[in-house]
Amino acid sequence: MNDRPFSAATPTPTATPSPSPFRVYCDFCPGYCCYRLPGSTLFVTATDINRLARHFAIADGEVRRRYLEGRNTFKVKEDGSCIFLADGRLNRRCFIHEARPDQCRAFPYDRQCPYLIRADLLEQISPKVEKSLGLTAL
Ligand code: SF4
Numbered sequence: 216m217n218d219r220p221f222s223a224a225t226p227t228p229t230a231t232p233s234p235s236p237f238r239v240y241c242d243f244c245p246g247y248c249c250y251r252l253p254g255s256t257l258f259v260t261a262t263d264i265n266r267l268a269r270h271f272a273i274a275d276g277e278v279r280r281r282y283l284e285g286r287n288t289f290k291v292k293e294d295g296s297c298i299f300l301a302d303g304r305l306n307r308r309c310f311i312h313e314a315r316p317d318q319c320r321a322f323p324y325d326r327q328c329p330y331l332i333r334a335d336l337l338e339q340i341s342p343k344v345e346k347s348l349g350l351t352a353l
């Protein structure tokens with residue numbers, strides 16, 4: 216998840232922010248942060264919905280109808296994974312990478328990813344990820 220924002224103007228060399236040293240791990244990660252856990256729900260804004268509407272060439276209301284649960288988050292699959300997370304792939308699993316919400320772009324907020332350093336989170340999420348990758352039976 217290390218691309219510049221979808222709708223941002225092309226930055227000048229001096230305006231280009233230094234890439235977070237922590238984002239490099241995202242290219243080699245099966246997307247632990249794309250699963251809903253208690254207390255960690257993706258927040259989708261009106262701007263995110265409009266970006267997605269333009270991505271799919273549909274109306275904002277249609278995005279809400281098809282993909283949102285309530286007003287501000289995406290639906291999830293039975294295993295708690297985001298509806299846009301592809302199964303059976305080890306990395307680059309987001310179907311809407313170019314149009315993903317701001318929160319997905321910003322996470323883990325220039326800090327070490329909590330999913331990579333917290334055993335309690337990995338313990339909860341790893342079985343779901345392995346199941347979605349076809350590595351184990353849940
Ligand atoms: S879990 Fe962490 S390392 Fe993996 S994609 Fe999400 S932010 Fe990146």
Ligand code: SF4
Nearest residue numbers: 249297299300309319
């Ligand atoms: S939109 Fe993409 S990056 Fe964001 S939670 Fe869903 S699958 Fe993950």
